[in-house]
Amino acid sequence: MPSDAAFEPQRPRRPRRAGLVAVVAATAAVLVLLAVLAARGLEVGPFQPGAQERNVFAERPQYADPGSRAAQAAAQARADGRTAEAEAFAELASVPAGIWLTPEEHPPGEVGGYVAEVVESADEAGRVPVLVVYGVPDRDCTGGFSAGGLDAEAYLPWVREVATAAGGADRAVVVLEPDALAAAVECDRREERVALLSQAVDVLVEAGVTTYLDGGHSGWVPARELAELLRQVGVDEVRGFATNVANYQTDAAEVAWAERLSRLTGGASYVVDSGRNGVGSPEDWCNPPGQALGQRPGYVDDGTRLDAYLWIKPPGESDGECNGGPPAGQFWPERASQLVTAG
Missing domain, CATH: 1.20.5 (Single alpha-helices involved in coiled-coils or other helix-helix interfaces)
Known part of the structure; x- marks a missing residue:
């Protein structure tokens, strides 16, 4: 059942x-x-890719500072009736160039306000400003003409001021500490500079500022040695590196050098300073005579890792008190006129 x-x-x-x-x-x-x-x-x-992942120079033209030393010299020459000089200096002033930030001219507590004004003006013009941070301790330990900088304790807060202000821009670029790593080899300051610059990288990346570490140039420190320093500082965290800053190596020499350095750093992008390398001076770096303006600034898309040619060191400004020049960074009317005429 x-x-x-x-x-x-x-x-x-x-x-x-x-x-x-x-x-x-x-x-x-x-x-x-x-x-x-x-x-x-x-x-x-x-x-959208982040600040370190894209070539911002392909997105906007570069910014020419209306308050640059070349612009001031043009205005003064015009007021004095020196028409030819005024035109030459105005031509230089019209070309985008690096805006250098030093603690002597823009000290802690003031640099942030200055940078905020620059990036606001650049944003309004729809352009990209190139800021050159130049205040590491014992800054010019090899040449001495640009001696100075902050002490180690004050350095990072100063960079943070720059980063906070620049990070408020739609787009801004920082070239971090010209010569610092290459000179560290000669001055035996590797440990200190790697530590400081790696912290500066963290601050700039966190603020969203496109950053290029300085990578020396083709006539200085061997590529493998410099590549190791770039890796230690954190080149893989930023957009890449800059070469030939305030130097005179030719574009061909620098691109070949930079491509090698890029391969040694895992494919980092780079920019080249072409402001005064129209003739090229592979040995003399301090106001060498007979020079000419180089290639105008602009972005590059040629299959290499080169993002752009820049005028990081403003042509017409002295390298130092050598070959008849005034102190480093001062506008030198005679040299400026020669560069415009030759270039």
Whole structure:
């Protein structure tokens, strides 16, 4: 005799359609996730690459500071009736160049306000300012013409002021400490400078400022030695490095050098200072005679890792009290006129 269980009502089975809907929904979610990841990887859609992942020079033209020393010299020459000089200096002033930040001219407590004004003006013009941070302790330990800088304790707060102000811009670029790493080899200051610059990198990256570490130039420290220092400082965390800053090596020499340095640092991008290398002076770096303006600033898309040519050191400003020049950073009218005429 059958048991009572055989006569219990059977529970209705769930329709298979519900299970199918669940599978379809899960599949759709996976496809959406893959699409999101693909969009990020391809840099399409609403996802924008960060400040270190893109070439900002391809997005906007560079900024020419209306208050530069060349612009001031042009105004003074015009007021004095020196028409030819005024035109030459105005031509220099019209070309975008680096805006140098030193603690002597823009000390702690003031540099942030100055940078905020610069980046606001650049944003309004739809352009990219190039800020050159130049205040590391014992700054010019090899040449001495630009001696100075902050002590180690004051350095990072000063950089943080710069980073905070520059980070408020839509786009801004910092070239960090010309000559600092290459000179550290000669001055035996590797440990101190690696520590300070790596902290400065962290501050600038956190603020969202596109950053290039200084990478010396083709006639100085061997590439492998400099590449190791760049890696220690954190070149993989920033956009890349800058070469030929305030120097006169030719574009061909610098691109070859920089491509090698890029390979040694995992493919880092770079910029080249072409302000005064129209002739090239591989040995003399301090106001060498007979020079000419180099290639005008502009972004590059040629299959190399070169982002742009820049005039990081403003042409017309002295390298130091050598070859008849005034103190470093001062506008030198005679040399400025010669560069414009030759270049």
